[in-house]
Amino acid sequence: MKGVVVKSTGSWYDVRTEQNELIKCRLKGIFRLDESKEKDSNPVAVGDRVSIHKADSDDGWMIAAIEERENYIVRSSPKHKGARQIIAANLDQCMLIVTMANPRTSTGFIDRFLMTAEAYHIPAILVFNKQDMLDAKTKRKQDMVSQIYANIGYPTLFVSALNHENIAAVQEAIRHKTTLVSGHSGVGKSTLMNAIQPGLNLKTLEISKFSGKGMHTTTFAEMHALDIGGSIIDTPGIREFGIMDFKPEEISHYFIEFRDLIPQCKFNNCLHENEPGCAVKKAYQEGRISEERFVNYLNIMLDYKANYKHWDK
Ligand SMILES: Nc1nc2c(ncn2[C@@H]2O[C@H](COP(=O)(O)OP(=O)(O)OP(=O)(O)O)[C@@H](O)[C@H]2O)c(=O)[nH]1
Ligand SMILES: [Mg+2]
Ligand SMILES: [Zn+2]
Known part of the structure; x- marks a missing residue:
């Protein structure tokens, strides 16, 4: 049976089959990694198209094969120095959620993200969240920063995920596509997805517990289907975007x-x-x-x- 990996915890994988069934799978024995994937800390990533089969023993479902990836995006593995972690595969685009305050996203971080997306030929969109929280000074800073990226051709959107402001513009940008959502912990990735897809109910940090610092509420990447068409991948917040594989x-x-x-x-x-x-x-x-x-x-x-x-x- 064929399907797409929608969640990976490292020990098991949720696979959504072509019949739209969700099946928990494990990875077959010692999964053979080919040369090119040797440095990857995770052999199977969200977005991977896989073949699965039910083992004869009571081992349950197993991932038997992975289709060649159209593309993927990696970062240096936070756990294993020198190893790459595939964040997701088979993407149409990625969306970086940034906030000018609570927490602050620097242009240094944005540029590392964008250069990685360019290196992997994945179009990128910048979404400036938490518009409801900006004071005049921060708003001016945001205008300055967002203009830099708009001038060189990156789409920029301005939203308040919490107040559901300008969500239609985000929906328009992602419908019928597979979109990876990334950004620091606490910028509101999961909150934004809940606004985009009613009923999704992803875990977000309780607003009363939010101190301006991310708490890593989302711990595993997970792909969610959208009623408007397409799917969106929520990811754990990242602090650094290590650059690798480039000359x-x-x-x-x-x-x-x-x-x-x-x-x-x-x-x-x-x-x-x-x-x-x-x-x-x-x-x-x-x-x-x-x-x-x-x-x-x-x-x-x-x-x-x-x-x-x-x-x-
Ligand atoms: N004021 C305001 N708060 C927001 C907005 N979006 C998200 N938040 C709050 O910011 C906090 C973090 O939101 P999350 O959606 O959990 O952030 P995340 O990016 O998913 O974080 P991780 O899962 O840790 O990577 C929560 O308390 C949200 O309620 C917004 O537009 N305005
Ligand atoms: Mg989250
Ligand atoms: Zn030169």
Whole structure:
């Protein structure tokens, strides 16, 4: 029987079959990992299309095979340094939920997320949540930040998940698609999904217990079908978006507004740091690339050099 993995706890997997039945499955024995997946800390991820069968013994249902993924998005595993964790597979797009306060999402975090999405060719949408909580100063900050991303072509939406404000715009952006929802703990991912899909009733942090800090209320990624068509994947909040699998010279290509400038740099291995004749740096100096983006790019390069041994420049 065939189905899609809608939840994975590491020890068992919920698979929704083509007949729309939910079956708990386990992974067959020592699941053979092929070379490319060797570094993955989880061999099966939410969104994976799988074949399942009922074992002869009373072992119950087993995942027998995984179909090749159309795409997937990974981050460095928080538990195993150097390993990758596949967050989800077979996605149409991802949606990053950000908040300017309670908790604050930095542009550094946003840029790491966006560059990862670009690297895996997954379109990204930014949703600024908790509009009901913004004071005038934070609102101005939000205008500044959101403008950076709108200017370079990322869709930006402004909502209050708690008050159900502007939820129709989110529904419009996700209908008939498979959308991964990500962001720091406490930004309101699960609250937003409950607003998008009536009756979903995902666990969220009680508002009276919310201190401005995330509490990791959602602990496993889970895919939910939408009445409007498509599905949405709730994920546990992430603190850091470790970058992996990239070569240093690739990173600038995942900053979408840098892309067209890169061929104009004097050196074809330009990393846009301090090289002469750098078209990216020139664009930044002339105000065509935002300071936030350029500085975040340089910080990612610094981080990369400090943390990745295969750096050989
Ligand atoms: N004021 C306000 N509070 C919100 C809004 N959206 C969510 N919250 C509150 O923020 C807290 C965290 O919301 P959750 O939906 O649990 O956050 P999450 O992103 O799913 O967090 P994790 O599951 O820990 O990753 C809860 O107390 C929500 O009620 C909003 O639009 N406005
Ligand atoms: Mg949650
Ligand atoms: Zn350059």
